[in-house]
Amino acid sequence: MGQKQYKFNQQHAIITGGSSGIGKAVAKLLVQEGANLSIIARNKAKLDQARTELQALKINSQQSILALAADVAKEEEITQAIKNAIAKLGHPHILITSAGIAIPGYFMEITRAVFNRTMEVNYFGTLYAIRAVLPAMEREGKGNIVLISSGAGLIGLYGYSAYSPSKFALRGLAESLRGELKPKGIKVSIVYPPDTDTPQLVAENKTKPPETKAITATAETWSPEGVAQAIIKGIVTSQFAIAPGLEMTLLDRLHSILRPVLNWYFDKIVEKVKN
Template sequence: MAHVIITGGSSGIGFAVASIYAARGARLSLIARSRGLLEGAQAKLIASSGANADSIRIEAADVAVESDVEAAIRRCEQAFGPCDILVASAGIVEPGRFEELDSASFRQQMDTNFSGTVHAVRAVYDSMKRRRRGRIMMISSGAGLLGIYGYSAYCASKFAVHGFAQALRSEARPHGVSVSVCFPPDTETPQFQRELAARPPEAATIMGTVRPWPAEAVAKRIVKGTDRGRFEVYFGTTLFLLGRFAPAVRPLLNWWFDRAIVRCGNTATHNRGVSEHRT
């Protein structure tokens, strides 16, 4: 049985991926910050897949702290053997205009989304190289393909994940290790609902009202891409075209975004003026 380690496995995309592997009978190691959420995820997986409790291990750790995630992964490997598949899904998003986003919030997103991915990969990579097998899937984002108003920290962290994956793929391939990266769209997760509440109106305008993908649908594509060893996994035509033809597409999108942001600002100014006049 494969040993699958998933960071951010207690909820959202990570949990949906875990559900697929649990149904396959894999040995699962879930890592997240909250032990309470991990225990709940473990119970759900056992109930839904019929998995044995002994085949699902949980470890509470913050991926932003390298020593913590490394120790957690070591304990998982001691219990279930070397990692065969790593899905680095742990991530956070806190929208906000750059000048309004404090340094701690910016740094936390970089530390969790980018450095947290690097820490998890580093913990399993040497063993995969020695065994000349293993699969690594990193979760970037559609925001890792295009800069979005109000998402300077999140975009920076997810662009960095993409660059890291590109470089590591070249290093890992001669050693039999598969490296993949995926770019999910807005996805129905508990975190997404919190994100919407903080999303600046300009961002809401340019991102439109496209329905978010179900986490289960995103997870299916992630697992399929991992199975096939695809380097880049996209979701929908728009993200595929952006990923494949970004230099040609991005100027057109930026032009449209700039016009939409100006219209949004004019509307907000008009509404404030009407309100003040009524007062």
């Protein structure tokens, strides 16, 4: 019997939003495959709690887990946090940008501040983190960058006029970067998670218009662990688009073709809710 080969042994993974939900679920799988981790988020207590949970999953005593407090929307903060992570744990083999927010509502009821903040966190927060790891990845000629978008980054959904554009923007960024970074040995992936049972989804449900609730109720809700497994598989098999499950796979491959049918179907749902 040979010894188990750990997929990410001694690799350094940096995960923004690693203290909760999808980011934390991916962190758990990575630590069980031998990775060193740097998790980044704002709330120190949640970070410490996540770090404790991750420490308990280490498979060897050489593994290190750092918890760094930073707001991804503040370029200086996230850049400094990533610099500190690289100084302590070495080459960043993997960057996963899971930090994100979603505040649904009717277009004119969403404040301008929310539109700005959503773009700052979801889009620019991702962009800043990528710019912070790239010099090191380019120097070594290797790395994996994994952006977390959403099914709402493939089709615009009723009630998501602040969130969907920020996730579409990530798709544009990932598609543009993929070809540019490939010759440098750096792989880019983009993830389109379906609705996933996390604190973010609980918070979203508080402000979702009834029409949005009825539309999203038509799709299956995933566990963060299920999404995390799809992400790990996507990294290992070098998939560009990681679309967990059949619904997201069809949406990823066929969204333009499906759009008229989906528009018709969603309009019917909205009509029913309004009557």
